[in-house]
Amino acid sequence: MPADALQCKECQTQYPLEARYVCERCFGPLEVAYTPLDAGPEELRRRIQAGSLTLWRYADFLPVRGVGYPLPVGFSPLVRADRLARRLGLREVWVKNETANPTHSFKDRVVSVAVARALELGFDTLACASTGNLANAIAAHAAAVGLPSYVFVPGDLEPEKILATGAYGTNVVGVRGNYDDVNRLCTQVSGEHESWAFANINLRPYYAEGSKTLAFEIAEQLGWAAPDRVVGPVASGSMFTKVARGFEEFAAAGLIADGAPTFNGAQAEGCSPVAQAYAAGRDWCQPVKPDTIAKSLAIGNPADGPYALDLARRTGGGIDAVGDDEIRAGVRLLAETTGIFTETAGGVTTATLAKLAERGDVDPGERVVLLITGDGLKTLDTVRGTFEVADIAPTVDAFDAAFAPEEVAA
Amino acid sequence: MAVLVKIPTQLRAVVGGAAEASAEGTTVAEVLDSLYATHGELRERISDGNGLRRFVNVYLSGEDIRFLDGLQTPVPDGAELTILPAVAGG
Secondary structure (H helix, E strand, O other), X not given: OOEEEEEEOOOOOXXXXXXXXXXXXXXXXXXXXXXXXXOOHHHHHHHHHHOOXXXXXXXXXXXXXXXXXXXXXXXXXXXXXXXXXXXXXOOEEEEEEHHXXXXXXXXXXXXXXXXXXXXXXXXXXXXXXXXXXXXXXXXXXXXXHOOOEEEEEEOOOOHHHHXXXXXXXXXXXXXXXXXXXXXHHXXXXXXXXXXXEEOOOOOHHHHHHOOHHHHHHHHHHOOOOOOOEEEXXXXXXXXXXXXXXXXXXXHHOOOOOOOOOEEEEEEEOOEOHHHHHHHHOOOOOOOOOOOOOOHHHOOOOOOOXXXXXXXXXXXOOEEEEXXXXXXXXXXXXXXXXXXXXXXHHHHHHHHXXXXXXXXXXXXXXXXXXXXXXXEHHHOHHHOOOOOOOXXXXXXXXXXXXXHOOHHHHO | OEEEEEOOHHHHHHHOOOOEEEEEOOEHHHHHHHHHHHOHHHHHHHEOOOOXXXXXXXXXXXXXXXXXXXXXXXXXXXXXXXXXXXXXXO
């Protein structure tokens, strides 16, 4: 769809398609508004299927076309997880495996769209405020397009995420504070550096659009259909709400039947401002100080929280929170039933699905999609000490002594 | 008592283009009221009549006032208030 304007989500004031993110009238968030597509579903489907196996195949639904974008992202596997479904007493569970992206998380999608737009607008430096995965993606995409970058992260981030980010030759700025402190600092820095594109600040309306491609791919991979239910992580609430928007846009274009999936959000108990608001029946979030092993979800002041709450309520879903032990068990459950090793955020999501199944909230006949947004190699401490490594001499006897059943050895 | 208020780029036009403004008051609400008195348009931008609009964040010396006492948070002399838009994404 041709992008038309930036529009305030609260008061609908429109602005030109520039690098701005907040309504000057009411401070509400801006998002991209489009003119309706002039093509029917058959034509749209043909265009999508003629595109590359990246998120740019959905350029008709994005604010940039991504022509010549150097780092291919998207079309990650949608894996049918029958063994996981059986363990949970469900019939049909699919895993959207976002660990397959270039920097091993869904953040490659949002960064692709933000960076493509930053190039069009002529920015000379890329930057972001991040809980880790976004920093990874910005560093890699900046290297791919040949721009300098600055990534701001909480100083106590997992070493894996810092190492995998520094590898790309970015400027890693560790901030003494939590993500909300980093975000506040970056909002201020962004105001003073006009030639810098902060992916999730001044480029945020474009950045957020990238998450819709998760829904587009799921719909296409399911044979042009929406699932009955989506279970996904909630940090700021941006991805969660944009995935829903993706299904709505496909339905409006006639590419899938109407009827939004039920949306269940997943948070860690140690940082659950949205789940708490959901449980209390509030439409606003009281910020919290995060304390959880799910650091990529550790946003205590979720700006899209009100919209995530609205989505969960209007689709008949919910927002749940799980504890650190459940998160570790969730990582383990997904790994041992699907062969997919996720970071703690995926543990939160898997544990939440397990909770929903146990509570009987999921009809056994439903088709459920689990959004696994990041890779377990980024949060290795989660599994440290959860198993033993046998230490044996290089002899068959030693192996038998350690592993062979006694009756065989005898 | 004098308080320094940092103004985000999006609001500078309504305070005469300045990045900072000086205001008076012993609570966050009083400080904002004193700013509204000199810059009337600021009120409709960040206030919804009862309190702050939900996408407006105010910090007292770096701490979100929602962790303190909200608009009733006491503001010591010489303190610094920062007004910023809420931003999503991580």
